[in-house]
Amino acid sequence: MSETVFLNGEFIAREKAYISPEDRGFYFADGVYEVIRCFKGSLFSYEEHIQRLKRSLSETRIKFRDIKSLDSVCKKIISKNNLEGKYADIYIQITRGVHRRMHRFPVEEISPTVYIYAYERLPSVNEMKRGVKVITRNDIRWLRCDIKSVSLLPNTLKFQEAHDENARECIFIRDGVITEASHSNVLGIKTGVVFTHPDSNLILSGITKKVVFRICNDLGIYVKESPIREEEISEFDELFITGTGNDIMPVVQLNDIVINDGVPGTITRQIQREYFRITYKKLGGEKKLWF
Ligand code: PMP
Numbered sequence: 484m485s486e487t488v489f490l491n492g493e494f495i496a497r498e499k500a501y502i503s504p505e506d507r508g509f510y511f512a513d514g515v516y517e518v519i520r521c522f523k524g525s526l527f528s529y530e531e532h533i534q535r536l537k538r539s540l541s542e543t544r545i546k547f548r549d550i551k552s553l554d555s556v557c558k559k560i561i562s563k564n565n566l567e568g569k570y571a572d573i574y575i576q577i578t579r580g581v582h583r584r585m586h587r588f589p590v591e592e593i594s595p596t597v598y599i600y601a602y603e604r605l606p607s608v609n610e611m612k613r614g615v616k617v618i619t620r621n622d623i624r625w626l627r628c629d630i631k632s633v634s635l636l637p638n639t640l641k642f643q644e645a646h647d648e649n650a651r652e653c654i655f656i657r658d659g660v661i662t663e664a665s666h667s668n669v670l671g672i673k674t675g676v677v678f679t680h681p682d683s684n685l686i687l688s689g690i691t692k693k694v695v696f697r698i699c700n701d702l703g704i705y706v707k708e709s710p711i712r713e714e715e716i717s718e719f720d721e722l723f724i725t726g727t728g729n730d731i732m733p734v735v736q737l738n739d740i741v742i743n744d745g746v747p748g749t750i751t752r753q754i755q756r757e758y759f760r761i762t763y764k765k766l767g768g769e770k771k772l773w774f
Contacts, residue, residue, distance in 0.1 A: 721748030
């Protein structure tokens with residue numbers, strides 16, 4: 484059966500989904516996006532994703548008035564693609580719309596381009612059990628990383644370098660500290676305390692990271708939103724990345740540094756277990772999928 488996508492108010496077959504080459508998303512990457520995890524038909528942290536999307540829209544001054552309709556579109560895109568019983572991701576992209584190329588925003592009101600689709604994606608169970616390798620690179624991105632913009636060229640260039648080195652992620656270093664990674668947040672554990680870069684213009688305020696904060700609070704694990712300095716990485720007992728696409732992913736090697744003798748740390752494991760309890764399991768995930 485052909486895949487159904489949502490484009491500008493209509494559910495259509497993917498092969499029939501076309502946009503204009505004059506879309507400002509194509510010319511200028513003038514758009515924002517969200518990716519929402521869907522566990523067997525249940526949207527995870529939907530409200531938080533929508534709040535972040537609203538913020539990205541308002542910071543970029545893209546006028547999209549129909550945000551309330553997204554809830555029903557997301558549910559329909561899941562059901563129309565027979566993903567209700569599956570682990571899926573929903574991708575939402577909104578650009579400023581179509582206009583002949585000019586830098587300033589069009590004076591007349593143009594309709595934003597809205598594109599939504601969903602696809603099955605199983606959790607990366609083996610990597611989550613064994614841990615992954617990451618590399619570090621200079622953070623060459625702009626100074627508004629808090630906006631979830633589709634302008635992701637620095638992220639894709641650096642992620643490709645990680646991929647070329649058989650690494651799972653590329654962690655960014657700016658002014659000697661870890662900011663985040665190409666599509667995840669970075670957290671480290673030293674003497675039982677979780678450290679991570681505070682929310683600011685230099686990172687995306689990750690929703691998975693926020694879930695981890697709540698888990699840590701419940702488990703009595705202290706979180707310090709203070710950046711990890713590059714030269715102190717080797718002093719860290721545990722390191723992990725978080726994100727919609729990575730869940731809670733232990734890092735066991737960073738460049739040439741082996742972390743925790745190359746195995747996921749105890750506290751990371753504890754956080755992972757709790758995360759899975761409240762997400763995959765509570766929402767109907769099979770226990771056998773992991774551990
Ligand atoms: N930072 C960046 C740059 C990202 O692209 C992502 C993925 N959205 C994250 C962090 C993690 O955010 P979340 O947990 O909301 O997926």
